[in-house]
Amino acid sequence: MQRFYWSPRWKGRAVAQLPQSCRFPRRSQRFEGFECCPSAIDDRKWIQSQLRAAYREFFFRLFFSGTQCRSEDMKIGIIGAGDIGKLYGRLWGEAGHDIMISSRSSETREFAARAIAADSGTPEEAAVFGEVVLLAVNYANVDEATSAIAAQVSGKLVIDATNPLVLVSGGDTERVIPENAIAGEVMAEKLPGARVAKSFTTLWSGYVEQHADRENPTVAMTLSANDPADRETVAQLVRDAGLVPVDLGALAQSRPLDPPSPVWNVVLSAQELEERVAAFRQEQVA
Structure with a gap:
């Protein structure tokens, strides 16, 4: 059974619900994962302890992290435990989101979860867990991954x-979709029941690690989705990762x-990126 421990982000499962969304956990959740007997704990003392936890978390975020409790904290399931999955899982976890990272390999996913202080599970479990799902696998494994999570x-x-x-041989890379195809639309065909967005693809993880800054973001990250509301959700996650969102519109764009x-894979400000996109689009039309 998991032992409860204190940390600035209150990673104990029962208490994590409280400061992250500014609400009390359900009564049935309060002893989940703890080595204790519910009947042995006085309700009044328990409520007082939860209030102290909430105040501590609030003031920690207010004075140290600069991030107050937000109603939009999300459950995010990450498919893939490589550099991209671990990086954004860590950044979003630091922003207050609840993360489950996954891999087919139990050893790989458990190592990744420990590294970023997240939950771990199979791809199917992460797909069920997440209100939003990040697909971050090697493209050679895309068909296997999408088949596994399509229903969830x-x-x-x-x-x-x-x-x-x-x-490919020699260490080079090769594009594996037709030249006239758009990757986001190809993915939407692989996951026809999902609302597919495209983002977090244009910057190497090392650049993101170096430049991500939630307090003073300067580096741009592109995003695209067919639904404007989905684009705003992705834009918020870009901000929560310490980057500046640049909305390129629908997947067809x-x-x-x-x-x-x-x-x-170029570090750009939002203005620089928008200028390059405009020039690129003009060339495509010509």
Whole structure:
């Protein structure tokens, strides 16, 4: 059984519900994962302890992290425990979201979960867990991953963070979708029941690690989705990762996210990125 422990982010499952969303956990949740007997704890003392926890978390975020409790904190399921999955899982966890990271390998997912202080599970479990799902697998494994989660993500927002590239001999990469295809639309065909968005693809994880700053973001990240409300959700997650969102519109307009393009894997401000996208689109029309 899991032992409860204190930390600035209150990672104990029962108490984590309280400060992250500014509400009390359900009565049935309060002893989940703890080595104690419910009948041995006085209700009044328990409520007082939860209030102290909430106050501590509030003042920690207010004076140290600069982030107050927000009603939009989300459950995010991450499919893939590589560099991209771990990086954004950590950044979103630090922003207050509840994360489950997944892999087919139990050893890989448990190692990743410990590294970013998140929950772990299979891809199917992460897809069920997440209000939003981040797909961050190697493109060679995309078909296997999408087949595994297709039923669980029906009706959900799935953010495609993959690039349609595979390694070939000599260490080079090769594009594996047709030249006239748009990666976001290809993914939407693979997950027809989901609301597919495209983001977190144009910057190497090392650049994000170096430049991410929630307090003073300067580096741009592109995003695209068919539904304006979904684009706003993704934009919020871009901000929560310490980047500046640049909305490129619907998936049919998302070609600048696909490699090769003048904004792919280049550290740019929002203005610089928008200028490059405009020039790229003009060239495509010409």
